[in-house]
Amino acid sequence: MIPNDTIVALATPSGAGAISVIRVSGKDAITICEPLFKSVRNKNLSKQKSHTIHLGHIVDNDRYLDEVLVSLFKGPNSYTGENTIEISCHGSVYIQQQIIQLLLRNGCRNANAGEFTLRSFLNGKLDLSQAEAVADLIASDSEASHQLAMQQMRGGFSNEIKNLREELLNFASLIELELDFAEEDVEFADRTQFKTLVKRIQFVLKRLIDSFAVGNVIKNGIPVAIVGEPNVGKSTLLNALLNEERAIVSDIAGTTRDTIEDELVIDGISFRFIDTAGIRETKDVVESIGIQKTFEKIEQAQVVIYLFDASLLSNDQEKSKVMLQEIHKLQNKFPQKPIVIVSNKIDKGDATFIKNTFEFDNLLLLSAKENIGVDDLKEKLVSFVNTGALRNNETIITNTRHYDALLKALEEIDKVHYGLESGLSVDLMAIDIRQALYHFGEITGEITSDDLLGNIFANFCIGK
Known part of the structure; x- marks a missing residue:
């Protein structure tokens, strides 16, 4: 049921500022605001054109509260589709x-x-x-997340889903018609065209589902764990990446005993860096807890930066062999994670020896303290994100609810495809088609429930 009362809220952040905007929406918005607004030119708001702005004062009886600008939007040509008034006042609480x-x-x-x-x-x-997408747009904190939210808000994703749903619905109508004439044994739906459509829907759904991996990390940021033995420069690297003294740096091994996190936007992509405690054998109870947390953070991270000290390994075959074993152990433990091998303090080490000894595809030589090679590391991190789809303005899924509905829709479409290939009866296929249409409708809102709407809009800010 569409509410018909008139609502009001502060549309700008709470607190003092230069100006604030108070939004009013509902069928009586203009009627309520008109007697409270005294125009400098004696205008009546109800007689003014939509999408106009008027200077005047808000008055409470004979008491002037503030000089304001009133923006007038008449329904249905407004954000809410209702009569809407926005009062721009001074930012005093x-x-x-x-x-x-x-x-x-x-x-x-x-x-x-x-x-x-x-x-x-x-x-x-x-x-x-x-x-x-409106909520995602408000929450966007990087160029990439902003771009995705704008794309969805402008209807890129929903239009794709609506078109697929409409085509499937047309065939569904013909299938349902066949059920009505089951005794006559006639076919209204061209099976060849229907197979082609089903295959195309499968292809689109799989592409959208696969895009969620990219969309999710762009929306929420990519967690990157910085790991390695104590005193190899993990905290120094974090400070170099962030260009600030975020982590405590000292020559004492084990200084970092807990994880430190901070975010950085690189080429429009948000990365969440996690500086961890050094990995080593220790009897210190507190440090042991920190090391345990390090492995937990590696589990949670999508990219791992493994540091070792180039100055301690140069021309030392025995130490280098031990380090290679540690790196291989980490790679075997987390085979699915991109691991960037970073030889830090290269300004004090032998670069040629390191390159010849550590022949890894993801090997980088840098000096965090001297800020040598840090930009190369940033480029490497960005390379792990599939930004091609983003640059090509392809539809990318970022919402878990959409992802779940697409998976369910694909499951039903796969059943329809199997039914077509195996000559399954029309009445059984019709059930699967209806379910697929249901899941499409869940995404765009043709099918909703009060609980679903409550869960979605409860996460919005007041005033939006």
Whole structure:
């Protein structure tokens, strides 16, 4: 049921600032605001054109609260599809509260989290996947996550799903028609065309599902664990990457006893670096806990940077052999993870010896302290992210709910494909087609429940 009352909320962040925006939406938004707004040119808001801005004062009886700009949007040509007023006032917390309380006393209700966007969805201004993209856009903190949110908000993903659903629905109608004429044993749906469509849907669904691996890391950031023995320069490398003194650096082995995390955006991709405790045999209880956490962080990380000290290994075959064993042990323990082997302190070591001894594809030589080779490491990290799809503006999935619905839809489409290949009866195939259509509808919002909408919009901020 579409709510018909009028809601109000602060649309800008709470706290003092230069200006604040108070948003009002509902069928009575203009009626409620009109007597509270005194235009400098004596305009009546109800008589003004939509998408216009008006200068005046908000007044409480004879008391002037603030000089404001009022933006007027008449439904259905507004964000929510309803009459909407946005009041731009000065950013005093006192002024914000006074204006909102005045509106509440005159018939408005405090908006719930995400209620403006919920109304936009209910009034057909956005589909559900676009509405979810609004929250992603607000939360975006890198160029890549912003680009993905904008793509989905503009309907790139939902249009692709809608087109597939419409084509499948057309064939589903013909299949259902065949059920009505089952006794006559006639075929209304061309089986060859239907097979072609099913194969195309399978291809698109698989591509979208595969894109989630990229989309998820772009949206949430890529966790990168920096590991190695004590005192090889892990904290120095973290500081060099972040270009600030984030981690404590000393010559004492075991200084880092807990994980330290910080984020850095490289070429529009967010990376979350985790500086860990040095891996070694120790009887120190606290340090042992830190080392245990190091292996936990390696499990959670998507990329691992393994550091060793070039200055201690140069021309020392025995030590180098032990280090090679440690690296191979780590690679065998985590075979699916990209592991970048970094020979740190190369300014004090023999680069030629290191290159000849450690013949790894992902070997980098650098000096974190002297900032030598740090940019090469950043380039290597970016290379692990498939940014090709992003650059080509392909549809990329970032939402776990969408991913789950696509997996379920593909499962049903695979059943339909099997049914077509094996000559399964029409009534059984019709069940699978209906289920696939159901899961498509879950994504765009043709099929929803109050619980689903509540879960989605509860994560929005108030005022959006």
